[in-house]
Amino acid sequence: xxxxxxxxxxxxxxxxxxxxxxxxxxxxxxxxxxxxxxxxxxxxxxxxxxxxxxxxxxxxxxxxxxxxxxxxxxxxxxxxxxxxxxxxxxxxxxxxxxxxxxxxxxxxxxxxxxxxxxxxxxxxxxxxxxxxxxxxxxxxxxxxxxxxxxxxxxxxxxxxxxxxxxxxxxxxxxx
Numbered sequence: 001x002x003x004x005x006x007x008x009x010x011x012x013x014x015x016x017x018x019x020x021x022x023x024x025x026x027x028x029x030x031x032x033x034x035x036x037x038x039x040x041x042x043x044x045x046x047x048x049x050x051x052x053x054x055x056x057x058x059x060x061x062x063x064x065x066x067x068x069x070x071x072x073x074x075x076x077x078x079x080x081x082x083x084x085x086x087x088x089x090x091x092x093x094x095x096x097x098x099x100x101x102x103x104x105x106x107x108x109x110x111x112x113x114x115x116x117x118x119x120x121x122x123x124x125x126x127x128x129x130x131x132x133x134x135x136x137x138x139x140x141x142x143x144x145x146x147x148x149x150x151x152x153x154x155x156x157x158x159x160x161x162x163x164x165x166x167x168x169x170x171x172x173x174x175x
Contacts, residue, residue: 004060011053018046071118075111078126084135085110085128086142089121089150098125102150105139107132107158133163140165 021043028035084107090100101121106113110126118124129135139155142148144167154170157163164171 004057007053007056011050011057014046014050014053018043018050021046071124072115075114075118075124079111079114081128082109082111083128084108084130084132085126086135086138087114087117087124087126088142088146088148089117089124090148091121091123098123100142100146100148102148103139103142103146103155104151105129105135105155107135132158133161136161136163137166140167144168 025035025039025043028039084105086103086105087110088098088100089102089104090098093099102117104113104117110128114124114126127138129138136155136157143151143155144165154165154168157171162171
């Protein structure tokens with residue numbers, strides 16, 4: 001689970017705890033009993049944590065937009081040719097390794113295609129190919145080598161071609 005998902009889960013459970021404590025205070029008052037003074041203060045701790053997690057979640061979309069803008073600038077600076085190619089999107093893990101989440105290709109202009117795919121993953125690696133067929137074959141090889149979690153379906157071949165995957169021959173017999 002990612003940090004964002006953990007914080008959302010904590011926020012949900014804190015809201016349940018906060019609601020239960022406040023509800024308990026109202027039920028106690030409804031029964032005609034006066035709770036101890038500290039009971040009135042007990043919702044403040046979950047409320048403070050709810051404020052922190054809520055502010056974090058409030059900032060997330062703005063941070064994502066900022067990361068996306070940075071990624072597009074990085075693509076524009078790095079990818080200089082208008083050519084076919086392949087790319088991998090991912091992140092750096094705690095050990096400093098690049099972990100691939102998605103692989104893709106462009107049959108014509110790698111920069112345009114890469115800009116379309118940048119989103120939650122702000123890091124990318126890329127390589128130019130001499131032709132769109134070479135890009136297709138390299139994407140298939142990356143798909144089989146890496147098994148990226150966000151690329152669940154085998155890469156498709158361009159319409160009007162009879163190219164085959166160099167690894168699994170998934171398109172064999174289909175014109």
